[in-house]
Amino acid sequence: MVDRAEERDPRLNPPERLPDNVKAVWDEIVASNDVAGTVDRQALEAFCYLVARMRQAQERIEEEGMVVRDARGKVQPHPALEVERKLAEQIRAWGDRFAPLVKPTRKRGYMADATAAAVANAPHLQGEDGKKYAGLIAAARTQAWLIDEAQRDSMEALNEAVIKIMPQYIKACSELQITPASLSVGVAPETQKQDKGGGSGSNVSSLQERANRRRTG
Structure with missing residues (x-):
């Protein structure tokens, strides 16, 4: 999990009730964005849950494969694939609201x-x-x-x-x-x-x- 500096603006610290994997997403977004003083904490929390859950689905797919067998032994797509797809759609619906800032390098002038x-x-x-x-x-x-x-x-x-x-x-x-x-x-x-x-x-x-x-x- 990304370390949270003690001197960071307290408004940017995640709620303590969040699971560690959701806090990790929160810290990643705060570290790559300029949201101090303007962050909608409820919106950011909801977004972090979406990202964390999508990652969980992706991890299951990586561990168990893209296809599984049901109770009858029939091969079918892993259920986590559909979960991943729906979560990805919800994340895209947020647009660039919490997208990392692009920090272009500039030549000295x-x-x-x-x-x-x-x-x-x-x-x-x-x-x-x-x-x-x-x-x-x-x-x-x-x-x-x-x-x-x-x-x-x-x-x-x-x-x-x-x-x-x-x-x-x-x-x-x-x-x-x-x-x-x-x-x-x-x-x-x-x-x-x-x-x-x-x-x-x-x-x-x-x-x-x-x-x-x-x-x-």
Whole structure:
């Protein structure tokens, strides 16, 4: 059975009344999914029973074979095959609700790494105070990753990313107070005055012009 770490969010621990094989399924799902704070415990419990019972049926089939003889000696399909089929149908009916998260690997990229470093070195984005910026941080890091991917693709893709993604990225960085133009010691990001000068648009235009010069140079 999968070990349950003591420090895990208590909401993710399975009910003690569950059999060990059902608890094992519960732990597998929790370990491969992001359900903290949002898990429907009753739904997850029902799903775990389905999976555990299907596995029991599969184990019986493995041990006893796909065919058995009835009381009259007649060969027939193992009854567990029908049980397995019905349970599999019920599990499929749940769709992707408790499916493991896909965690794609990403290549290291300058923009993404630089953004991560900037966030890590911003004191106001750390600890409890920084949690309220979690969504904006995620958005900025995603945009940085997309720009890196565009750079790997082609100059045309990078040029398009500079036009479409870079303004949003620069705005997010400004709101997070991780760009030099937005720095103001002792002032929280939400109280920063908006830049009334060239703003992110001028920065983006400059980057685009440089990219075009490199392309045609």
